[in-house]
Amino acid sequence: MSGGYDTDLVTRLETNLDDLSPELTGAVMEKLLAAGALDVWFTPIQMKKNRPAVQLSVLCDEAHTEPLADLIFTETSAFGLRMEKIARLKLERRFQTVATEFGEITLKLGLRQGRIIQIAPEFESCRAASTRTGQPLKSIYQAALTAFRP
Amino acid sequence: MSGGYDTDLVTRLETNLDDLSPELTGAVMEKLLAAGALDVWFTPIQMKKNRPAVQLSVLCDEAHTEPLADLIFTETSAFGLRMEKIARLKLERRFQTVATEFGEITLKLGLRQGRIIQIAPEFESCRAASTRTGQPLKSIYQAALTAFRP
Amino acid sequence: MSGGYDTDLVTRLETNLDDLSPELTGAVMEKLLAAGALDVWFTPIQMKKNRPAVQLSVLCDEAHTEPLADLIFTETSAFGLRMEKIARLKLERRFQTVATEFGEITLKLGLRQGRIIQIAPEFESCRAASTRTGQPLKSIYQAALTAFRP
Amino acid sequence: MSGGYDTDLVTRLETNLDDLSPELTGAVMEKLLAAGALDVWFTPIQMKKNRPAVQLSVLCDEAHTEPLADLIFTETSAFGLRMEKIARLKLERRFQTVATEFGEITLKLGLRQGRIIQIAPEFESCRAASTRTGQPLKSIYQAALTAFRP
Amino acid sequence: MSGGYDTDLVTRLETNLDDLSPELTGAVMEKLLAAGALDVWFTPIQMKKNRPAVQLSVLCDEAHTEPLADLIFTETSAFGLRMEKIARLKLERRFQTVATEFGEITLKLGLRQGRIIQIAPEFESCRAASTRTGQPLKSIYQAALTAFRP
């Protein structure tokens, strides 16, 4: 099924880390994103011998699979890596700027067959406005959503 | 391998939610189950920029994949959805009623090649008995298990 | 309030570990229990700089507080340790043996003002029976609970 | 310090559950809330012998401490319960109704020294509107926030 | 892609446990490892009706899939099991012994195309040295790493 959604195929790389310090695990997230990962996340897991471990998950496209696998082996303690191909359904993305009392804010819109079904203030745009004005981030978000006209 | 188990194929839909309030995330679980999902669960994950996020997982059959994908895009903040086909091994299910001091309770039995290998008191049946009698749920469970004769 | 419960005061020691490998964190649990801790547990937490870290919690009595604090500083990467006094309500504990088709099993009973309100098969006793008979642990538990007569 | 906030003292009851089925753990949450708990939550923890356990936490006022402790001992597998007095800082709460295209929605306002610093759509009010209109819960929330005039 | 890595195919078995006591869940980990699982881990998940549940994940080769599936059905409360084939990238493994002030310690080396990219002290070897000498496990690890010469 695709149901009118955009689709693509991505790779999910996963490994269970039970002998890497959280400090180093945290640092590898940034390196993976900088090297082209589409998404990176950690899941707390529980491994043998009472180890409170971490599952590292990385989503990437075909071209980035090998360099990101290399990076994981280089920067973490992994001896093995699981690799799966996964289909994705996606909304079409558009960006739109709205004027608010806190300045201009970017919104990220998600469309299915031309119809807007997702409206999300863009984080870095809101953070910049919050820093610039000293106002709470949640107020910026709310102002951006209120300013939106389809 | 199937090893004498029933088997089927299901779809697992997954998405990482990093900009939806837990209040709304909680509410979508009920909507997905009401719309025909076989199972719905949340996993705490950690995403970029120190976000304590949630992975939403939904298991469903072929016929429900598209309506449930639509529901996730409509009710959550997702811009994308991962979609995988997964084989399942299953026990044959039977239900049986047992008489206990707390009234009749339903048991769910799991069979492999005709042999019972799982016996589980049915939750809603036990909850009703607990409400009716004012007795602890754990006592109802225990009474139901003790009353079982194969 | 004590409401007819036994009460005591315990110490809870806690520290956030963001630069210790899960392998070493797992090993410290055993060392703490062997050194007299009443309970030891890990909670997955998320610390700064995207670190998937672990909170170590230890419950102990007054006499064990200092040696266990020493052990935490020696075996983990902690530079600091939080220390709180906490009141506990407790059931009176009794042990009772029951005869089952899998041999004798020990039950742990919890009483409030002489009345039994908790009945739990003792884990190591059940595990020994499971190993001895080759039967599933869950069957042993169920047999032990069924065999109980107050 | 109180800093212009309302303050009160509450009790936090906590216990680590390593031998209660999640089905029964889930059910006790409802019972505790129905019996007057201010808040109830679960934290995934990792206990000895590789047990993926759960910490149950309950917040309540003085008058409810004993009946809720009784309920925990009756409905869970706990043999002990930690009990702490904790100070709270609180915003003053007010409720206000706003008219939206989805009908009237209740907002919960939080005030410090007369100034509104929190505005939250009331969940059950939004859920009712979502059910009534068939519109996504997130749209109801957004409409309620947009309709607010201080 | 294989990028110079060793590769193989493994099976991942998964099931969501919402009616098994953590005590029994913990015990099944050992049984699965003893029966030939390559890896076993638990992930805290949140299921319907407020249940703080656990996802059990098992990695195994083809030959162990059926006996391990049988074991899961026998020892847990599962009525169903998800089964996926997953590709793995692996480093070549070698073991090397180093002499330290705490005695001989085994190191596990990971190689890609003949080049060492992973060096990890072997846990049981370090634990034995820690027990033998009474020194902290972290000191043993550090000594082993320092003693390594490629």
Place this chain on the structure above:
Amino acid sequence: MSGGYDTDLVTRLETNLDDLSPELTGAVMEKLLAAGALDVWFTPIQMKKNRPAVQLSVLCDEAHTEPLADLIFTETSAFGLRMEKIARLKLERRFQTVATEFGEITLKLGLRQGRIIQIAPEFESCRAASTRTGQPLKSIYQAALTAFRP
């Protein structure tokens, strides 16, 4: 007890967040650290109505308690905040620079009664060296530890 450790008293502020987007929760961590918090962490918790929520914990000294409480009320969705005084045991901290093949690295030492019992490479110092040399962070850590002479 103090057992030869430095001691102090800190405040722990805690609140359960069930209606704040993870994006905003992540951003508040940085703001709290920038405003003087000693430590900030998130714990995944499970609240009523199937909400996958987050507990925010902040450690601070007396002088920072009120401004940090204000910040939490301003930047999150909290209507209440728990506030506890907690004793801490601490090691004395010293910093020392070591020369490695990757340049100079700072080590953080922890002392009890003049004796070094903790040696930790300083994260930002190692990260700078990793960026400067292009070498894996784990190699920098290992080199710094190996270079240490008490």
